[in-house]
Amino acid sequence: MRSDTYLPHDLLWGLNPEQLPAQAPAWVAEALDQGQPVVLRRAPASAEQLPVGVRGALREQRFATLMLRARVERRVCPEALVDSPLAVRDWPALRALRQVRPLLDASGLAWGVSGSAGFELATGLPTLHAQSDLDLILRTPHVLSRHEAAALLQQLDNPFCRVDLQLQTPLGAVALAEWAGQAQRVLLKADSGARLVADPWSLQEQAA
Template structure:
């Protein structure tokens, strides 16, 4: 990878090893990295030569935030690169939902991708899904999506297999589709600097305290 490559939240990166972990890292973190699994880019402010990442463990509560030297990145897979990968994986509900929704999302003409447990398993081949797993998706929306459009999309994501959690990725951060489709005036926008309540996730001038 080039040192100037831009890495986005939810990208999966390979190359971090136990040797780069801080001393306070739990044992399971080193074990996970020893298997050669990727780490997930997260939102945080860091030095330019570092990438903020998270390590996944076997258990749901096993999540560890750390930093990865940018120079060590060997491979990067983005959520949108995973939309056409097919795996059986015991036909988990999340993958059934993905197959069910794929034609709809492709027809939208928008750039979307698979994140969360489903994305991790599709990219790495490591078993992370289970019967109760949600399907996590991202939608890149550089231009504003109206709340009416958001509500229509939310209704279209309804499926007989599992819950779908879709995050809208705006130029300013990320907001949950379900929240933007709702009736609350202000919504939570996730940014590298933290979470803020905003009136419009696409307009920096309309942020509120």
Template sequence: MNAERTVLAHDLLWGLPVSALADDAPDWVIEAARFGHPVVVRRALAPVGHVAVGVRGPRREQRYATFMALADVQRCVRPEQLTDAVGENDWPALQALAQILPLMNALGLIWGVSGSAGFELASGIAALHEHSDLDLILRTPDFVSRGWAAELVQKLDVAVCHVDVQLQTPFGAVALREWAGASRQVLLKSARGAELVAQPWLLQEVCA
């Protein structure tokens, strides 16, 4: 890969070499790289020719932020490639995925599986447990109303586990449940960090 635009937040990438890690990287990070575990693209500014990524460990609190050279990327799996994937274990999060599949497909928007479910489905590495939420992304290049968001939340709440959706706007991501709420401003996450905005689809709001 030779352009940063070829990878997006939540993509899973394979190929992070141990040699790219800092000298003080924890042992579990070195082990993950040595065993060829994928890393997840995160939202942060990165040096030219690199992408910001996070390494997952076996425990929930084990998350490590680093950068990966695009030239080292051997494989990329996007969340939208995992909507029909079948896991080896019948966790509630995967039951919920099968349950809401028709609903999400009917939206007419690109969507995908992220978080622990996406990691496990893409890699086969255990990441889910009985109480895991199902994390999804929904690509919303055009404005969606708060009423639309509230209706979608209501429909998703019938699932067998909690479903969290991130709306991917052209300028960052906002939680579906937050956009469906009554707060005048919502938290928009972008490569520049997190900031409160009134309208996540307007450039002047983000850059103000």
């Protein structure tokens, strides 16, 4: 399967243990043997290789590696997980998802589920627990004002769990909670690395 539109947080199937580097821990091969997908960590810098992460059963089990684009057999993006039939499961994070969905749908922007909730919705594997946060992404191709960000952050407050929403700008990702705050500069996670910026949508600032 080829695609020119791979984006961070996409889940990809097709990596197998034989393609892992020699230093990969044993749990990485075990996870792949179970048919688990890997997650795209950032936009691909190479036409042939994708920077991906493998997750294990424990929170600290995360392994970064590369996957050949030609090996991808299936791709699921975070936006597709909003309609997963597994969203009815009775975890606090999924109750929160059901509560905030109408708000995000009404924004008119593309959004999706990432993190542990996204992984469970995509695979059915039990990755959520009672203390899990709800990780979301919101595609923001145009500037979202700090006033709008603060209002959205307040609206995402719910009685079930913490919502960690990442704004995906054309230049990288920034936490909604940071952009809604008072700090003059916020952490932008770009393909070239993380940096503090005043405007996560500014090409001029990115080039500086």
